[in-house]
Amino acid sequence: MAERPSAVRCVAVAYSGGRDSTALAHAAARVAAREGWRVVALHVHHGLSAAADAWVRHGAEQVAAWQAEGLPIDWCWRRLAGRPPRGDSVEAWARAGRYAALATMAREAGAGVVLLAHHRRDQAETLLLQALRGAGPAGLAAMPRCAERDGLVWLRPWLHRPRAALEAYLQRHGLRWVDDEAGNADARFARNRLRHQVWPALEAAFPQAEASLADAAARVAQARAALDDLAREDLGCCQVPGGGLRLSAWAPLAPARRVAALRQWFRQAAGRPAPASLLQRLARELLDDAGRPGPGGREWPAPGGRCRQARDLLHWEAMAPAASGPAPARARRASAASASAASGRCETLGIRRAGRYRPAGWSGTLLVRRVSGGGVPLARLAALALRARAGGETFQAGPGRPPRALKKQYQAAGVAAAARHGPLLWAGADLLFVPGLGLDARALAAPGEPQVALDWLPDEAAG
Ligand SMILES: Nc1ncnc2c1ncn2[C@@H]1O[C@H](COP(=O)(O)OP(=O)(O)OP(=O)(O)O)[C@@H](O)[C@H]1O
Structure with missing residues (x-):
């Protein structure tokens, strides 16, 4: 039999302990037992x-009981640090922290795939x-069945399965789960209001609602x-090397394609989706009444x-984000970044x-090569800022070594002044x-993550 890629030898399941992920963790462990894989159940304690x-x-007890039945499943959990910042959405904070913790645990466990237990009703909602x-x-478009992020494959194998099928599975196998009764009843959360106040009436009036809405999302x-x-394609015709939009x-x-190209450009350049209001403003304000680009110098x-x-x-x-939290190293890096930005020389590049x-604006070539280890995650290059040295930057030369002033690192490595340009x-x-x-070293990719090595070739050496 052909060798399986190592990414599937260990499969992670995001396991909240709730009904759906209980069914999924159990089903995954049964398949793993047949196929000779391992499953790791990952749980996040939000501290909320x-x-x-x-x-x-x-x-922990459930996984131990499954192990005792001979299922190849391990248990791993992590507690999120901190609290949602004042005024921020608790749901969004918990989601971001949960996905980051799941990714870290999956990588540490050597899993390349993380299974999520969303089903058809979740998709319809x-x-x-x-x-x-x-x-x-x-x-x-709602949730994708499969997505690659942070060097991991996130898979929702049951996204097209009716909720009723999961309930039948739980019953068939006599599985027990925990209900977040307080959380599920909290009417501050839109999903709870939809679930309790709207869904029963909707389904009574439209019995096919779950299937039809999930189909609509797929379309x-x-x-x-x-x-x-x-x-x-449109963007390809109006983007210049270096990332600017001509x-x-x-x-x-056509107007709708202008907005779509702008949206695409912003996503690539900024590494995040553009707010709809910004797109509208740009589409309106970038062109004068005659449809020509307006005067420059605006922001x-x-x-x-x-x-x-x-x-x-x-x-x-x-712009460097405001440092969150007290970490002094982060604060120093951020202030170096903003000092650098303030020095005025800043280009952006999406790779x-x-x-x-x-x-x-730079006389040289950045060489980006795929490597299998010792590189930087490719995903981190989606919105790069290129800046001149501004003083105050620190650089960490290797894992486990202390970050030190850039100037000291140059001296220690014996890098000639001429080779410091770029x-x-x-x-x-x-x-x-x-x-x-x-x-x-703080930017190095985790093993198995898609990664690249970088080299700066000043013009005389670029060839
Ligand atoms: N605390 C958590 N730890 C690990 N995975 C989680 C956690 N919360 C949610 N997930 C994952 O995200 C999926 C969707 O989250 P959602 O909040 O809808 O689930 P839930 O209602 O808490 O639990 P379940 O889906 O198991 O019934 C879950 O099925 C699970 O795979």
Whole structure:
């Protein structure tokens, strides 16, 4: 039999202890027993509910009971640190922390795939909630069955399965689960209101609601993929090397395609989705009444930075995020990044694949090579800021070594002054790469993550 890729030898299941992920963890462990894999059940304690300690105990006991039955399943859990910042959405904070913790645990366990227990009812609810928020195609496509993120494959194997099928599975195998009764009843959360106040009436009036809404989401997902392709093609015709958007090439597009190309451009440049209001403003304000690019020198603030028009080009300028929390190293890095930004020399570059890149404003070529170890995660290059040294930056030369001032690192490594020219590469407040020194050890990818090595070739050496 052909050797299985190592990524599937250990499969992780995001296991809340609730009904759906209990069924999924059990089913995955049974398949793993047949196929000779291992499963690791990953649980996140959000530190938000008084009952969360009991859920951890339940999970550990359940997994031990499955082990005693001979199922190849391990248990791993982590507690999130901190609290949601004042005024922020508790749900969004918990979701972001949960996915980050799941990714870390999966990598540590050597799993390349993480299974999530969402099913067809969850998908139908997601579509409705997105519609009620006024979402566009990206939101209405609801949850993808499969996504690659942080070097992991996130899979929802039961996304097309009716909720009733999961209930039948639980009954058939006599499985027990925990209910987050307080959390599920909390009417502050939109999903709970939908579940308790709307869904029973909806299903009584439209018995096919679950299936039809999930189908609709799948169709929107297809349409969205096609629109994204078109937007990428359009963008390809108006983007310049270095990432800027050439407005004279963008202006002749039909209005809806202009917005789609802008959305695509922003996502690539800023590494996050554009707020709908920003897209509307840009689409309205970038062109004058005659449909020509307006005068340059204008800027539009945006989350994480700003869009700036310089004559015929629209650029993205990333700003260092405000340091969250007391970590002094982070604060130092952030202030170095903003000092660097303040020095005025900042270009942006979005890299999605290996190749040679010539960023505008710098005399040289950035060489990006796929490597299997010792590289930086490719995903971190999606929105790079290229800056000159501004003083105050620190660089960590190797894992386990202390970060030290860049100047000291150059001296220690004996890098000649001439070889120090070139841009520092930043992702947000994190320094990734320094010409002459290489990758900062804090930016190194985890084993198995898609990663690349970087080299800066000044023009005389670029060839
Ligand atoms: N605390 C958690 N730890 C690990 N995985 C989780 C956690 N909460 C949710 N998940 C994963 O995300 C999926 C969807 O989350 P959701 O909040 O809908 O689940 P739940 O209602 O808490 O639990 P379940 O889906 O198991 O009934 C879960 O099925 C599970 O795979």
